[in-house]
Amino acid sequence: MLTLKDVNKVYLTEAEAVQAVSSVSLNVESGEFVSFIGPSGCGKTTVLSIIAGLLRPTSGDIVLHDKEITGPTEETGYMLQEDYLFPWLTIQKNIELGLMITNLYNEKTKNDALRLLQELGLGDKAQAFPSELSGGMRQRAALVRMLAPKPSLLLLDEPFSALDYQTKLKLEDLVFSTLKQQKKTAILVTHDLSEAIAMSDRIYLFQSRPGSIHHVFDVPDELREKLPLEARNDPAFHPFFQTVWKELEKVENKHSNTS
Numbered sequence: 001m002l003t004l005k006d007v008n009k010v011y012l013t014e015a016e017a018v019q020a021v022s023s024v025s026l027n028v029e030s031g032e033f034v035s036f037i038g039p040s041g042c043g044k045t046t047v048l049s050i051i052a053g054l055l056r057p058t059s060g061d062i063v064l065h066d067k068e069i070t071g072p073t074e075e076t077g078y079m080l081q082e083d084y085l086f087p088w089l090t091i092q093k094n095i096e097l098g099l100m101i102t103n104l105y106n107e108k109t110k111n112d113a114l115r116l117l118q119e120l121g122l123g124d125k126a127q128a129f130p131s132e133l134s135g136g137m138r139q140r141a142a143l144v145r146m147l148a149p150k151p152s153l154l155l156l157d158e159p160f161s162a163l164d165y166q167t168k169l170k171l172e173d174l175v176f177s178t179l180k181q182q183k184k185t186a187i188l189v190t191h192d193l194s195e196a197i198a199m200s201d202r203i204y205l206f207q208s209r210p211g212s213i214h215h216v217f218d219v220p221d222e223l224r225e226k227l228p229l230e231a232r233n234d235p236a237f238h239p240f241f242q243t244v245w246k247e248l249e250k251v252e253n254k255h256s257n258t259s
């Protein structure tokens with residue numbers, strides 16, 4: 001469904017040329033959930049922005065559904081650390097605006113979004129303003145806004161990192177089950193290794209200088225089949241965590257030695 005082949009990105013600043021991403025190749029199949037982890041500055045967000053069509057690579061190919069990505073597309077939805085809900089619009093209007101911007105506003109898409117809002121426990125908040133909602137509720141509203149135009153590929157850039165721990169665990173389960181139910185494909189960027197393990201089918205560990213893929217881990221089947229909170233409590237979780245952690249430490253040490 002999504003293929004990146006030999007993707008490179010060089011940022012040209014006044015002072016220097018920064019090789020942010022080097023030779024990144026990966027393949028994500030429809031319905032898969034993958035994560036990008038790695039030290040700060042290893043190019044995770046750059047790769048995500050290239051997949052989103054917000055950035056052009058310096059070289060390399062990015063193909064989504066057999067089409068080269070050359071700019072933002074309706075096929076892609078985002079969920080970020082901040083919800084970016086407009087404070088002067090109600091939750092319902094925020095969601096409808098997302099549909100209007102993508103030219104997908106009609107009775108069906110609007111009603112589907114309102115139904116999902118209800119399913120996610122926000123039915124009574126449709127007419128509320130973002131400031132009247134808790135952080136977790138706002139991210140649930142952002143999830144509905146992202147899904148309303150029915151994108152097939154979801155890009156999640158640290159969507160849980162601003163939440164308290166308990167809310168984060170609950171939202172991980174909710175996002176995971178909603179995306180699985182809708183058979184979505186997702187890429188998560190996170191600094192939280194346990195979150196990556198609990199949610200993903202596969203984990204791409206990036207290294208820096210230049211940003212590239214250091215190692216790819218397949219998450220054990222027994223964890224992949226479970227909801228994130230259940231997966232965290234599975235006997236297979238800790239040994240797998242240790243395996244990935246060891247590689248992550250190698251990459252972090254290399255990073256701090258060259259910083």
Ligand SMILES: Nc1ncnc2c1ncn2[C@@H]1O[C@H](COP(=O)(O)OP(=O)(O)OP(=O)(O)O)[C@@H](O)[C@H]1O
Pocket residue numbers: 011012013018019020038039040041042043044045046047211
């Ligand atoms: N607009 C830009 N101009 C110049 N250099 C940039 C720009 N954006 C990112 N970089 C550099 O590119 C490299 C990769 O940055 P990127 O933000 O993709 O990393 P990251 O892994 O997402 O980091 P973090 O985990 O801290 O968000 C870094 O060295 C960064 O300083």
